[in-house]
Amino acid sequence: MAHKVFVAGATGAIGAALTPLLIEAGYKVFGSTRRAERAKQLEAAGVVPVVVDVFDANALRDALCFIAPLSVIHQLTDLPAGLDPARMAEAVRNNARIRDEGTRNLIAAAIAAGSNRLIAQSIAWAYRLGATPYDETSPLDVDAEGARGISVRGVAALERQVLEAASLNGTVLRYGQIYGPGTGADTPKGSSPLHVEAAAYAALLALQQGAAGVYNIAQDDAEVTSAKAKRELRWRASLRRVARV
Template sequence: MSEKIFVAGAAGAVGSALVPLLVDAGYAVYGSTRRAERAHVLEARGAVPVVVDVFDAQALRAALMRIAPAIVIHQLTDLPPDLDPKLMADAAHRNARVRTEGTCNLVAAALAAGSRRLVAQSIAWAYAPGATPHAEEDPLDLAAEGTRGVSVGGVVALERSVLGAADLMGTVLRYGQFYGPGTSNAEPRGACPVHVEAAAWAAVLALRHAQGGVFNIAEDNPEVSSEKAKRELGWHASLRLRQGVAS
C-alpha cells in the first residue's frame, strides 16, 4: 500500500506544484482545501480532496484520524491576490493566525492520527539584521515592529510548533519570495526569490533526505544562503516539475 500524505493547502501555489510530484513519487496524496469548489482541481491532479478548515480543530482532527497519514505537509497561507499592498496589513494578521492557531491545530491532528513526519512552509526573510548571507542558525527578527513584527511572530510560532512536537520529525522550509505559475510574480522579485516549482521540489527532497531541522530554500543571493539545502537535500534552484533528481 502506498504511503499516505496529507497536504494542507494543496490548492495553493506550492501545493498545486507539489501534489503532482508526490503522486508521481508513488504516494497516496490527500489534499486539503477549505473551498469545496476546488475539490475537482485536486482530483484532476491526482489527490483525494479533503474539504476542511484548519481553524476547525475538531473537523481537522477527525479528517486526519480517518486518513491516518504517515506524513503531513503544511503549505497553508492566507494572502491577497497579487499581494495587493492595500490589503497586506490585514493579510499579515490573517496569515499569522494560520501560522499560529492553524499550525497548532495541524500538529495536534497529526499527532492524534499517528503521523511520523511534518514538513512546513516558513519564510526566508524573517532574519534579524546582521551579517549576510543568513544561514539557518541566525536569529530571527524578534524585535520587529508593525506588520513585520506580526509576520515574524507568526513564523516563530509555526517553527516552534513544528520543531517542538516530541513525536514528529519536523522539517521547516524557509522559502524565498515565490515566482512562477500560480504566484503573484512571473519573474524573480524580492531579495531572495525562488521559483514555486523548485520550492515544491524542496518538500519532496525533505521527505527523502531530511532528518528534521530548518532549511533556507532560495536562489543564490546576497541575503540568505541555501547551501545547507544543496548539501543535505540535494536541492537546487533550477528544479522544475518535469525534472527529476537522484534519490
C-alpha cells in the first residue's frame, strides 16, 4: 500500500510545487484547501482534494481519521495575492493564528488519525539580531515589537508544538523568502532568498530522510546557513523539478 501523505495548504505556492514531487516519488497525496472551487485544480494535478478549514477542528480531525495518512505536511499560510501591501497587516495576524491555533488543530487531528510524521513550514528571517550567518541554534526574535513580533511569536508557537508533539516525529523547515511561480516574486528577494521549487524539495527530502528537528532552507548567499540541511537532508538550493542538480 502506498504511503499516504496529507498536505495542508496544497494549493499554496509551496504546496503546489510539492504535490507533483510527492506523486512522482510514489506517495498517495491528499491535499487540503478551504475553497471548494479549488478541488478540481487538485484533482487535475493527481491529488485527492480535501475541502476543510484548519480552524474547524472537528471537521479536520474527521477528515484525517478517514484518510489515515502516515505523514502530514503543514504548508498553510494566509497571504494576499501579489503580497498586496494594503492587506499585509491583516495577513500578519492571520498567519500568526494559523501558526498557533491552526497548527494545534492539525497536530491533534494527525495524532487522532495515527500519523507518525509531521513536517511544517517556518521562516528563516525570524532570528534575533546578532552575528551572521544564523544557524538553527540562534535565538528567535520573540521580543520584537509590532508586526515582526506577531510573526515571530506565531512562528515560535508553531515550532514548539511541532517539535514537542507526542507520537509525531516533527520537522521544522525554516524557509527563506520564496520567489518563483505562484509567489508574487519572479526574482530573488530579501535577506534569505529561496526558489519555491527548492523549498518544495526540502519537504520531500525531509519526508524521505525521516529527519527530525529544525533546518534552515535558503540560498547560499543568505544571512542564514543551510549547512545542516545540505548535510542531513542532502538538500541543495539549486534543486528544481526539471533540472535536478
